[in-house]
Amino acid sequence: xxxxxxxxxxxxxxxxxxxxxxxxxxxxxxxxxxxxxxxxxxxxxxxxxxxxxxxxxxxxxxxxxxxxxxxxxxxxxxxxxxxxxxxxxxxxxxxxxxxxxxxxxxxxxxxxxxxxxxxxxxxxxxxxxxxxxxxxxxxxxxxxxxxxxxxxxxxxxxxxxxxxxxxxxxxxxxxxxxxxxxxxxxxxxxxxxxxxxxxxxxxxxxxxxxxxxxxxxxxxxxxxxxxxxxxxxxxxxxxxxxxxxxxxxxxxxxxxxxxxxxxxxxxxxxxxxxxxxxxxxxxxxxxxxxxxxxxxxxxxxxxxxxxxxxxxxxxxxxxxxxxxxxxxxxxxxxxxxxxxxxxxxxxxxxxxxxxxxxxxxxxxxxxxxxxxxxxxxxxxxxxxxxxxxxxxxxxxxxxxxxxxxxxxxxxxxxxxxxxxxxxxxxxxxxxxxxxxxxxxxxxxxxxxxxxxxxxxxxxxxxxxxxxxxxxxx
RNA sequence: GGCCCGUUCGUCUAGUGGCCUAGGACACCACCCUCUCAAGGUGGCGGCACGGGUUCGAAUCCCGUACGGGCUGCCA
Numbered sequence: 053x054x055x056x057x058x059x060x061x062x063x064x065x066x067x068x069x070x071x072x073x074x075x076x077x078x079x080x081x082x083x084x085x086x087x088x089x090x091x092x093x094x095x096x097x098x099x100x101x102x103x104x105x106x107x108x109x110x111x112x113x114x115x116x117x118x119x120x121x122x123x124x125x126x127x128x129x130x131x132x133x134x135x136x137x138x139x140x141x142x143x144x145x146x147x148x149x150x151x152x153x154x155x156x157x158x159x160x161x162x163x164x165x166x167x168x169x170x171x172x173x174x175x176x177x178x179x180x181x182x183x184x185x186x187x188x189x190x191x192x193x194x195x196x197x198x199x200x201x202x203x204x205x206x207x208x209x210x211x212x213x214x215x216x217x218x219x220x221x222x223x224x225x226x227x228x229x230x231x232x233x234x235x236x237x238x239x240x241x242x243x244x245x246x247x248x249x250x251x252x253x254x255x256x257x258x259x260x261x262x263x264x265x266x267x268x269x270x271x272x273x274x275x276x277x278x279x280x281x282x283x284x285x286x287x288x289x290x291x292x293x294x295x296x297x298x299x300x301x302x303x304x305x306x307x308x309x310x311x312x313x314x315x316x317x318x319x320x321x322x323x324x325x326x327x328x329x330x331x332x333x334x335x336x337x338x339x340x341x342x343x344x345x346x347x348x349x350x351x352x353x354x355x356x357x358x359x360x361x362x363x364x365x366x367x368x369x370x371x372x373x374x375x376x377x378x379x380x381x382x383x384x385x386x387x388x389x390x391x392x393x394x395x396x397x398x399x400x401x402x403x404x405x406x407x408x409x410x411x412x413x414x415x416x417x418x419x420x421x422x423x424x425x426x427x428x429x430x431x432x433x434x435x436x437x438x439x440x441x442x443x444x445x446x447x448x449x450x451x452x453x454x455x456x457x458x459x460x461x462x463x464x465x466x467x468x469x470x471x472x473x474x475x476x477x478x479x480x481x482x483x484x485x486x487x488x489x490x491x492x493x494x495x496x497x498x499x500x501x502x503x504x505x506x507x508x509x510x511x512x513x514x515x516x517x518x519x520x521x522x523x524x525x
Numbered sequence: 526g527g528c529c530c531g532u533u534c535g536u537c538u539a540g541u542g543g544c545c546u547a548g549g550a551c552a553c554c555a556c557c558c559u560c561u562c563a564a565g566g567u568g569g570c571g572g573c574a575c576g577g578g579u580u581c582g583a584a585u586c587c588c589g590u591a592c593g594g595g596c597u598g599c600c601a
Contacts (some may be wrong), residue, residue: 064601096601160599173527173597191599208530217528225599232601256529256596279531279594286593314537317550321538326549331537348538350531351594358537358551368564401564413562466560484560496562 057089059247060240061115062133064096065107069114069298071354072251072281072289075315079278080249081120082316082342091120092243093129098235114298117308119335136239140230143238143268144192144223152267153192153223155184174219192224194263201259206247206276206344213259221260233257237264240273249276249344252351253288276344279319282351289354296354305382305406306359309335310366314359316342318352332365364404375400382410387418398498416492431495435485440476445486447472466501 059080063073084091093115095108108130112122121127147153156179158166163175170176175193184190196218203211223234230238240248240261255277265272281289289296301311313332316322322333323341367375376396383392395414403410416425436442451468452460473483489495 062601066601098601163599211529213528219597222599227599229599231599236601251595252530253595254601259529277530282594284536288595317537319537321549326539329549331550352538353536355536355551361551364564398563402562469560480560482560488561494561498562500560502560 057084057087057247058092058243058245059084059089059249060092060094060243060245062094062096062236062239062250063111064098065104065111066291067104067107067110068291068296069111070289070291070296071298071301071311071315072296074114074118074298074311075281075318076249076251076278077115077120078118078312078315079276079342079344079347080247081126082339083247083249083344085126085339086342089126089246090128091126092131092245093122093127094133094239094243095130096133096232096236098133098230098232110299117298117302118312119308131243133235133239136235136242137230139242140224140235140238141228143241143264144230144234147194147223147264147267148186148192150267151195153194154179154182154220155186155190156182156193156220157184157187157190159189175221177220180220189226191222191226193220194223194260194267196220196260196263201262203255203258203262203275205255205258206274207279207347208255208277208349211255211258215259215263218259218263223264233260234264237261238268241265241268241270245273247274247276249278252277252279276347278344278347279349279351281318281354284353286351286353288351294354295356301359306363307366307406310359310363313338313366314362318354319348319350320346332362360404367403367406368401370400372397372400375403378406379403379410382406382408384411384418386420387411391417395498397504398502402498413497425491425493427489427493428495431489431493432486435489435495438482440478441486444472444476444478444483445490447475448483448487449490462501462503469501 061073061077061080063069063077081091083089093112095111112130116122122129144153148155156175158175158178163178166176166178167173179193180195186192196215199215201213201215201218203213205211221233222231224230239245258275258277262272262275283289283294291297295301298311302308312335316338317331320342322331322338325331325333370378376393379396379399380389380392392414395417399410399413402413419425436445448469451472452465455464455468469483469487470480473480476483484500485495488497488500491500
């Protein structure tokens with residue numbers, strides 16, 4: 053059989069898919085696809101407390117969102133770790149028969165008591181030579197041999213562990229269920245996994261797993277331990293204190309491509325990014341050039357600010373139609389879709405996220421008949437503070453009201469505004485301020501007189517301007 | 526405490542002994558453009574944790590120190 057790369061992504065179902073998990077999945081995916089290999093999704097459901105069918109669907113959905121599709125020919129699974137219970141049992145028995153493991157009847161409390169009494173940490177090998185057989189309330193422990201265990205890691209190089217620092221760890225619990233290190237190693241062996249790519253937090257138990265691989269008669273896989281993602285306090289991202297849910301970012305309006313691109317730049321730079329002056333690269337380019345050997349060894353801070361910058365770039369790169377389609381998901385049902393599509397272009401380059409702030413930027417264009425825009429009082433006060441402001445504004449309003457509705461076009465309105473401001477000697481940058489606040493309700497927003505738009509932002513049926521002109525405020 | 530990993534601008538990184546007067550990106554600041562805000566353009570601020578070695582030469586190699594992190598469970 054030809055050498056093919058088989059990697060696996062092995063999340064445990066927890067009800068929330070972590071951005072760190074997404075990054076790890078992406079690393080595995082890139083390695084598998086670029087080599088024409090296989091990516092196996094294995095659900096680690098050994099701990100029965102965490103096992104809900106819907107959570108597995110969530111994982112598959114999350115992966116699909118970031119481009120790891122279960123329909124892809126390189127994708128295999130999902131397979132349940134629990135389905136391999138017999139294999140775990142068989143492996144455990146074999147280890148016991150071969151003398152690589154032994155039974156121990158000490159309870160966790162007793163183990164701890166002995167450790168405290170002797171002033172050492174962990175299990176002291178109490179049952180190593182007691183010749184205990186299997187039985188109720190007995191755990192199976194691995195007999196760690198003397199010597200050194202050398203882990204060859206693609207990202208960290210050679211890591212040595214003195215076996216004397218590894219206690220005889222538990223393989224099978226007293227209730228007969230396999231523990232993570234055993235189940236994980238056995239599954240990897242059974243699945244023919246060639247590369248184990250996972251987070252750095254697994255590095256400490258790698259020698260244990262490598263010992264299991266060897267005891268079971270197999271060459272260990274290629275290991276790759278990628279540094280963890282950290283928060284501003286430089287602690288590993290945790291769902292308790294940090295915003296780590298991939299789905300939450302998705303709902304907040306981040307684009308999958310932007311998220312994927314950003315995640316991949318954590319600990320790795322696409323070759324050519326420096327010359328190109330940008331880290332924005334497509335997945336095909338990432339897939340073709342990603343190398344585990346090039347991944348940084350130090351933890352990376354998950355910086356939402358930079359994610360925002362990436363997202364904004366991806367949004368600006370969208371086709372106008374795609375932008376309208378996606379942005380339309382955020383606007384109220386009663387808004388006219390065609391009208392929204394017309395003004396969407398001015399929104400696109402001002403959008404960093406598809407969130408609920410989108411409608412607030414253009415809501416004055418969708419007021420129900422006869423209602424006024426809500427004016428930000430502070431903005432109005434500021435815009436009309438200058439001595440010339442009120443008179444100039446009144447003149448502009450008067451000029452606008454003298455216009456027949458048929459002439460309410462961008463160019464005409466702008467020209468009228470400019471004509472009035474010229475008489476005051478005020479530049480448009482300042483002169484437009486009161487007009488803007490009166491018609492849009494705010495001091496910032498899209499250009500008032502934007503020629504590229506088929507419609508003016510100021511329309512005759514907006515009554516606010518009149519209201520101000522008559523001194524109602 | 527023990528074992529292991531790590532340390533280049535605020536952040537993510539390029540750098541594998543001379544190309545480094547340490548480069549890029551994000552953020553920040555200034556200016557330009559400009560009807561506000563954005564976008565875009567130009568420029569600026571800012572870093573090799575520290576101390577010893579090795580070498581003609583060290584961000585790059587070695588040792589030590591400091592600091593940070595991960596693991597230390599019959600969780601995964």
